[in-house]
Amino acid sequence: MSIPTIVVSQTQVAERVDQFTGALVAYLGELGLPTQNVLVPTGERQRVIANLPDVIALIDHAKRGEALYLSKFIAACGAGLFDAALNFVWDETVVHLRKKVARFDLDYFYDSVVTDPARRAKLRDETDLTKIEEWELVRGCLLTGILSEIGYRHLDYIRDMRNWASAAHPNQNDLSGLQLISWLEICIREVIAKEPEAAAIEVKRFLNSIRNSILTEQDAQHIRSGMEHLPPDIVRSLLRTLFGMYTADNTATQVRSNIKLIASKCWGLAPEDARYECGLRFSTFAANGEVTRRTAANEFLTGIGGLGYLPPDTLAVEMAEKVTALYSAHSAFNNFYNEPAHAKNLLAYIPSTGRIPEAIRRSYVKTLVMAKIGNGYGVSGMAIPHYNEMIGRFTEDEFKELVRLPTDREFAARLSLRSCAPNFRSVVQSLVHLTTNQITQAAMNTIIAATDAQVPSLGRDTSFQRIINSY
Template sequence: MTLPLAVSSQSHVTVEVDNFTLALTGYLTELGLPTEKVLVDVTERRRVINNLPDVINSLDGARRSQSLYLSKFVAACGAGLFDAALNFIWDETVVNLRAKVAQFDLEYFYDSVITDSSRRPKFKDEADLAKIEEWELVRGCHLTGILSDIGYKHLDYIRDMRNWASAAHPNQNDLTGLQLVSWLETCIREVIGKDPEAPAIEVKRFLNNIRNATLTPSDAQYINAGIEQLPSDIAKSLLRTLFGMYTAESAAVQLKTNIRLVAEKCWLLAPESAKHECGFRYATFAANGEVARKAAANEFLTVVNGLPYLPGDTLALELSEKINNLSIAHNGFNNFYNEPAHAKALASYVSSTGHIPDAVRHNYVKAVVMAKIGNGHGVANMAVPYYDEMISKFGDNEIKEFIKLLSDREFSSRVALRNCTQSYRAHAQYLASRTTNQICLQALAIITTATDPQLPQLGKDSAFKRLTDVL
């Protein structure tokens, strides 16, 4: 079998691809192995080869010379192994995202993406990034501002396709050359060839000053003005990090002094879910007998007037753990197999009245609804009875959170998928029959009549936002 040895021009590569295909097919025949559906048609490979120069040239020389998996991508495309090529696109993207996180602020990143307090101590340095699941890596980069909204949506879709249509799993899915080139261009434009978003850079500078400088009230005024410009999701991640830094047993006096100067502004701008999370962590310290950390948490919450956010009983803590477990199972590999046990466990904590503590209601509704509408490829059928049982117990407070989910960036990305759009709309119609609240009914009517393209954008619609503000 003769293999192509020289790559002198684009046309020469195309010719050699044809020769390679004939030679390899003949060799497989000699070995008595299948030849059908092994290599992608040469026509599709030509489309990749013809479009590659324009896409690759958008990378600067330094980044291009370090992109090992892009070389493997090109080789796989030329050989006709598109499923492997998709895997290499994703590998290059993951390597690049990890490098960006390592150069950014690891503590902030880990605090943003790992909300399980028992799991968080296991992540300390750059080496621990390999322990982060890929969906967590993408989501964490979005939460911390390393990825833009549009970049997150594109990458989450490509990650999904990598899981379902690449060589990462056995499959016989057909991928086209133009699809591969388009995904490669997206990964280069949004990750490989792009620096972090401006808010992420500002947060990195801000955290560096908090840790290393001696701030004055005058300095804090400028920092607080900068915090006001941050998106709410980044403000949420920042509050989580400040709380974690303040309550660490090794926290220095100057660090705590710096945090007290800016914590109140961050608290005011963070969403309610982030404030309740601080209350949960306080209760966790108390339950675990961590006296020093409990005292530090009390100090922090006193500074920001956040003591009313402490949970009233242990039910909220138990629910929070079960909600987090369900979310991890739903977003991870083999979710259809893993979800039912976690759905059953969560449902067992919900009383016949459907009462959910205020502190976990948002996360509860989000986790249950996201699992019930699926991930675009289906729903965990064995878990559906539990999801239906929990949704049937939604009262007005849960219905309000159901409506406000469209203002959540992660959720709005999910309902952009066609099957999820239809399911969410159907649940809105169902819940409309279970409330008499006129504001809820108006909002649910807008949801049920919105078109597929309109629905993911409702959270940004001014009229819809006015209704959710009233809720």
């Protein structure tokens, strides 16, 4: 005798949620435990339940069977534990991001997101993705084209909310059902049910050819032509990867020959800071006594005419390490507590003249200003004096990088968080009287005059771009 299938309707689920809540609250009372502010009101849970079918419909049936954390998300929503539900939807997103990275190109991803050679050497295969922090995972997916810019902005915000409004903090009642279902929809649209951007697919094809084929000049010409259509951030990551592949100890001779055919084109298209980064890595190999890699780096830079981008001394190398450490501390959990020590260490390397080695000036200004304007939840109070002192030493070269920051996609995303836009305007306002450069003054005044809503989009404003391009 077969057992009949029981189909539970959405209305029945809502009714049983009410019954479960009443029974659980009564049980908690019998145990003498708190019953208030434990579970989200049933009305908020029903908003999630009512919208779930349309949102889940965005996922192919074949993929739904593997979405374990989405089942846990729905269970937590039904139980009234929205803080736990937010954790589950984020966990599902991270799982899918790691799968996309693994299917895409692991070496390219690692080279794009990890700039420390010692740490990069420990990242080899898919299992090492768990060593990448979640903020690095999201940022790396932006840099490699797996995520779109708008997808990155949404996910970075959800990641912040997960850190501040998840089960780690007693504030689940701040989350509404519509917020939760909206974040679920974003994660599904931008990650779970979405394939990588076209630029990422193109780079994957490039790298596969470089690693596994014997390229002819005609083949290389097609790759060089394709590079011209890549966004600057993707070109930056690609150059970093080509340099890393070329200088690796185990790289085959044929792979290096393939890279030589396209390296000059990638170098010419790459932003200045990406070129200086290659010079920094050369200096790092030399400082660490890695003779084989230093020789390969010299060969790479000589072949593309890039030896002029080597840093004049080891100061740039030391400062780069300190900037990276501050950026990591600022982006990670407990940043308000951890930032001051890193800020103090960086300050010790700043000369009294304020002149920063050109090789790391852009990352220095960006990291310092990002820490100074905060992450939307505040600024590290103990680190503020250090930030103020370093910013107070800015010269005209640093001012130029400061006003270019709105054109940086990651920085523009930061400006969309609460309090960050007015904080950025305040930094610019404090420095405008220190420059006599008319272009810099025009750019600064444009930033100061912009509203909180306008500041995050300044980098895409044609009139602002025209000012910046006047340098």
